[in-house]
Amino acid sequence: MFNDNTIKMNPFVYNSPVRGKDFFNREQAVEKILKETVRGKSQGSIWITGERQIGKTSLLRHVQSMNDEFNEKVTPYGTKKSLDVAFVFANVQGCENEDEFYNTLWQGLKDFFDFKLKKGANGYKNFINAMTEVYIRRKYFTVFLIDEFDAFIETISYKEIHTATNFLAKLSSLLQEIDEIDEGSKTFSCVFTANHDIKELLTANGIDNRGSGLIVEALNLKWFTQTQVSELVKKYMKDSDFQFTESEIELCFKSAQGYPYFTQKMLSLMYDAKKIITNDKQYRNTVKVEFGEMFKETIEDWGGDNMPMRTLKKLIEMVQKMDLGRQFTVVVMKTLEIYLRAKMGP
Ligand SMILES: Nc1ncnc2c1ncn2[C@@H]1O[C@H](COP(=O)(O)OP(=O)(O)OP(=O)(O)O)[C@@H](O)[C@H]1O
Ligand SMILES: [Mg+2]
Structure with a gap:
């Protein structure tokens, strides 16, 4: 009976550098x-x-x-x-x-x-x-x-x-x-x-x-490949009550493209959503929307002068490949282009 009370914590890490057994690859x-x-x-x-x-x-x-x-x-x-x-x-x-x-x-x-x-x-x-x-x-x-x-x-x-x-x-x-x-x-x-x-x-x-x-x-330093994301999931979800399917990992990879921070963030969103949403289609739509919002907020937070050119260019490439809908792409690209212009000067 006591065992039923153990609440499994979301295993993904994105708020600080990873340490100890969380260090992957x-x-x-x-x-x-x-x-x-x-x-x-x-x-x-x-x-x-x-x-x-x-x-x-x-x-x-x-x-x-x-x-x-x-x-x-x-x-x-x-x-x-x-x-x-x-x-x-x-x-x-x-x-x-x-x-x-x-x-x-x-x-x-x-x-x-x-x-x-x-x-x-x-x-x-x-x-x-x-x-x-x-x-x-x-x-x-x-x-x-x-x-x-x-x-x-x-x-x-x-x-x-x-x-x-x-x-x-x-x-x-x-x-x-x-x-x-x-x-x-x-x-x-x-x-x-x-x-x-x-x-x-x-x-x-x-x-x-x-x-x-x-x-x-x-x-x-490289981003993670899809195989590596899959390995990361196995490692982090070793004690979890449920597992992600290959198709769910693909969903993560399509959005976060192996960028370590965004990958952990997406997996974390997926983990929380999967526990409460049973309908697969609804679950996928929810995490995509949440990922998109989080992505937008993050780049705004990194924005302006603080964002290194290298990161900015990588984010632009990333958004072009993302599969979060045309409207999302247009809005986010606009923000990134403003940063890019500000960086390049007049
Ligand atoms: N080796 C790793 N294994 C698993 N996750 C990682 C790893 N490296 C980075 N991450 C993910 O990326 C996030 C950022 O990691 P970290 O703070 O080390 O990056 P950073 O390059 O030092 O960032 P900043 O540019 O802000 O200094 C971590 O919170 C984690 O989500
Ligand atoms: Mg750092």
Whole structure:
């Protein structure tokens, strides 16, 4: 009798980065990150590009969660050292200047290693002190997981154009070696996430590409395929009282097209609707209408200057393929075209 009282919760997640067992797919991306930063010979960095709400933060948090079981060692190129690895997360979206950037990395290191170093007035010096502690004394190679990197670059280049070029040049040189540590080898790698790919970002902000010198491997984060959506559903609905049919998954894929956030959102709408609407036709119409309204609200919420060009273009392609009726397409396209014009300028 008590068993009948268990209310099964909607398993889909769309309000925050996914964590733990909710993290789905991305094996290839994780593989590439590890190969580039720690498993390869030369401890490189990687630039991950993806639309809004595609799963950048989720991916970085997932890599961060690997700290517990990751026991591979790193031998920085040109040394005979054998170092442990620390995956250190840092969101730099709110950083206003270089000092705050380095203090954010410092804070990430402090959270990870829980060291007793005092925070001084100079962000860069704090960072160097912490890296010395970590690399020399604790014998760790650090992989910084730097979320929202392009937002930070935009902030600093907005103020003065050379600031960003100089900052990137300095960071590139630190990635090669930190003079203050004087070991002649790499001490850390970075995994950057961004809405823009690196070329786009440099061009849009007038940053001198050669001058900045940041060398990174590029990775574009992908949307889920229909097969993957089907796998995601299986995973999330493992304990559910009912299951979606292949044709229902197709309904989801036709609308959300594998865009991770919209996929979870659509599945969530379907889950709630299916529990209360028994007529199949009525159920399908209801979720389509709800999805359309949600989609429209979301893009309005992301709209204006906040929406990266890359996301905007992807959304336009997406709406053109959507199957939510002509009226919906016309209205939403109009909104997107207004954003597009505003972005392109006169
Ligand atoms: N690996 C994943 N497995 C399942 N769902 C995911 C995954 N990655 C992303 N999602 C879906 O996308 C949503 C957004 O994820 P996340 O916050 O990581 O994206 P983001 O790219 O960092 O977004 P933003 O551009 O706002 O920073 C999640 O709430 C979830 O619905
Ligand atoms: Mg994010």
